[in-house]
Amino acid sequence: MAVVYRSWKALTQNAILTRSVSNSLRLYSQKPPAPVVPLVNVEVDDKSGVAVVTLNRPPVNSLNTPLLTELGAAIKNLEDNKSRGMILTSSSDTVFSAGLDILEMYNTPKDQLSAFWTTLQSTWLSLYRSSFPTVAAINGHSPAGGCLLALSCEYRVMVGPKFSIGLNETQLGIVAPPWFVICMRDVIGHRQTELALTTGRLFSAPEALKIGLIDSMVSNKAEAMAEAQKFITQFAKIPPLARKLTKESVRGEGIRYMEDNMIDDLQIFMDLVTQPKIQKGLEMYLATLKKK
């Protein structure tokens, strides 16, 4: 070890001596590397044991593979630590999540596209079937995949009235996959789901409240967090195993759909999204978003 250290020291001294003065100055003036900022923040409250999981990918928390991977890891960690509950929210003041990152689906090599969808499937499943209670504190717009995340929680409290939520895929020329549909149908019922999804309608918070897409509307994030905590507190006296098995039973259709169809679902996604017509549609939609 000492030998290695000495020869490393000799090498570096040599390098320093032979380096020009200007080079050395440039070296000293170099900024330290930027810190790696997590895309998902997790804070566990000491007293209640409830975790606040905050999506943190400005500007709009669009869901790309790294963000979905971090979210999946955070949920796994909470499972491993027998979490008392989780509140999912956003670090933005205006957007909960803009849904799937369209750049992950537009002009993307097949292996990346496949990794993206597989990560979405597994992160969704871990959220949807989590043993601990989950609440979405929706503090901003929540279209498409953002709405899916909220629907996958057990309770939705949304800041209103100005933000919108819904599954708007058809408006983009794409199709909400069956597990998106199951999530929506379980929350607002068959009739409302058919109407909402075939039109790709986005609902204002008051409209969403009226059809049961959200459970409660509040006027700011602090109120949303307080109500989310209150929802989770009611489970303090419910035996966790009974709770978990009941949740799995109620959500059985969605869980089984994903477990039994992961590969087919991936194949259908790949076939659909790589079609030139769909790619053109995504390109045009991206251009519209950028022009805004």
Ligand SMILES: CCCCC/C=C\C/C=C\CC/C=C/CC(=O)SCCNC(=O)CCNC(=O)[C@H](O)C(C)(C)COP(=O)(O)OP(=O)(O)OC[C@H]1O[C@@H](n2cnc3c(N)ncnc32)[C@H](O)[C@@H]1OP(=O)(O)O
């Ligand atoms: C029968 C069998 C069927 C089987 C089906 C199987 C498979 C189906 C195949 C595919 C399904 C795929 C499912 C997709 C679901 C999705 O989630 S698609 C994403 C949909 N999202 C949206 O439509 C939202 C778009 N965004 C907005 O409306 C707004 O951005 C906002 C959220 C309302 C916020 O508005 P705000 O004014 O604050 O911000 P900007 O619009 O200015 O945006 C800032 C910046 O961010 C970029 N951006 C926004 N959204 C996205 C996004 N989703 N992805 C990537 N980038 C996004 C925007 O372009 C701006 O960029 P900049 O100009 O470079 O700053």
